[in-house]
Amino acid sequence: MDSADAAPPFPDNVPTAPLLRLSLAKLRAREPDEVRRFTAACENLGFFYLDLGGDPVLQQADALFDAGRALFDLPLAEKARYDFAHLGTYMGYKAVGASVADAAGNPDRNEFYNVGKDDVFELGRRWPAPEVLESRRALLRSFMQSAHGVVTLVLALLDAHLGLAPGTLGAMHRLLEGRGGDQVRFIRAPARGAGDARAVALGEHTDFGSVTALFNRLGGLQVLMPPSAGAGAGSESEWRYVRPLPGHAVVNLGDALVKFSNGLLRSNIHRVVEPPGAQAACARYSLVYFSRPEDHVVLRRLEGRRIPPLAEGVVEEGVTSEAWVLRRALGSRPALQPEGKFDYSLSRGTEAISQRAR
Numbered sequence: 001m002d003s004a005d006a007a008p009p010f011p012d013n014v015p016t017a018p019l020l021r022l023s024l025a026k027l028r029a030r031e032p033d034e035v036r037r038f039t040a041a042c043e044n045l046g047f048f049y050l051d052l053g054g055d056p057v058l059q060q061a062d063a064l065f066d067a068g069r070a071l072f073d074l075p076l077a078e079k080a081r082y083d084f085a086h087l088g089t090y091m092g093y094k095a096v097g098a099s100v101a102d103a104a105g106n107p108d109r110n111e112f113y114n115v116g117k118d119d120v121f122e123l124g125r126r127w128p129a130p131e132v133l134e135s136r137r138a139l140l141r142s143f144m145q146s147a148h149g150v151v152t153l154v155l156a157l158l159d160a161h162l163g164l165a166p167g168t169l170g171a172m173h174r175l176l177e178g179r180g181g182d183q184v185r186f187i188r189a190p191a192r193g194a195g196d197a198r199a200v201a202l203g204e205h206t207d208f209g210s211v212t213a214l215f216n217r218l219g220g221l222q223v224l225m226p227p228s229a230g231a232g233a234g235s236e237s238e239w240r241y242v243r244p245l246p247g248h249a250v251v252n253l254g255d256a257l258v259k260f261s262n263g264l265l266r267s268n269i270h271r272v273v274e275p276p277g278a279q280a281a282c283a284r285y286s287l288v289y290f291s292r293p294e295d296h297v298v299l300r301r302l303e304g305r306r307i308p309p310l311a312e313g314v315v316e317e318g319v320t321s322e323a324w325v326l327r328r329a330l331g332s333r334p335a336l337q338p339e340g341k342f343d344y345s346l347s348r349g350t351e352a353i354s355q356r357a358r
């Protein structure tokens with residue numbers, strides 16, 4: 001069975017994460033209550049639903065979902081021709097099991113294909129790609145433009161929230177002028193075969209960049225609930241499913257915004273496990289738009305009225321966005337590191353501060 005619309009419903013008896021449902025139209029109109037709920041979501045959970053009603057991004061995502069099915073239906077040998085990791089890029093194909101899912105080095109259980117905006121807008125290297133993608137470059141451009149429009153709104157609202165001059169974050173995330181790591185990711189996790197012990201398809205992580213928009217149809221995405229401010233010592237962190245909602249994207253914040261805001265905004269830990277209930281029999285497809293600061297941007301605290309000062313004695317690493325994303329993306333692939341020298345910590349980002357209480 002695949003994840004066509006006939007897939008079984010998301011079950012009602014699994015614990016789900018309390019994502020706020022925000023409206024793109026209300027945020028565009030700067031409705032004060034909606035903006036307040038938005039800023040609460042960005043600080044507390046770092047994840048929210050965005051109702052995209054009426055925006056072309058929904059139809060474009062649907063069309064790319066179909067493209068994703070055709071892409072992953074290609075024979076493995078054909079897909080493997082587009083794995084360019086040995087050339088030092090995270091663009092292109094990554095096979096099931098080519099990344100690790102945890103510190104113990106267990107392999108992941110999903111395949112993905114990354115297409116960069118510098119490629120589709122011809123700002124940087126154009127990587128060879130299978131016909132199913134070559135023939136959809138115009139669609140990829142339209143989708144990226146729409147998704148980037150949503151990201152730009154989120155960044156403008158965050159400028160206001162953080163006390164940054166209007167346009168500050170947007171100027172670090174130009175789609176067409178600057179070189180950057182924005183990408184579309186197509187994902188498929190096959191249904192777990194009998195006897196396969198790997199429930200985790202994609203290991204726990206925070207996202208590397210600024211704002212991520214996820215298009216999910218089946219469950220399987222889980223968020224690690226941050227400890228509530230009042231939780232006592234020893235209280236267990238809890239994984240909760242994110243229920244996919246038709247017409248909505250799941251939006252989450254990444255490491256860059258944690259660094260810019262010195263931890264005021266949350267980049268939450270999440271992972272993908274097999275879909276819950278009867279959905280587990282289906283292959284899980286997912287489509288993601290990742291936005292990242294332009295390559296040259298240094299990830300460090302910005303000077304904004306509401307951004308907390310650095311703690312006494314803290315000296316920031318000063319890494320560029322390009323280096324940060326590359327280290328994290330390729331750091332989880334053992335085959336790229338010297339034999340016996342796999343170091344899980346290379347793939348880590350802001351996870352350590354993601355779980356702090358407020």
Ligand SMILES: O=C(O)CCC(=O)C(=O)O
Pocket residue numbers: 185187202207214216221270271272286287288
């Ligand atoms: O497939 C999903 O729902 C999430 C994927 C994800 O977290 C990622 O690719 O960073």
Ligand SMILES: [Fe+2]
Pocket residue numbers: 205206207270
């Ligand atoms: Fe992610």
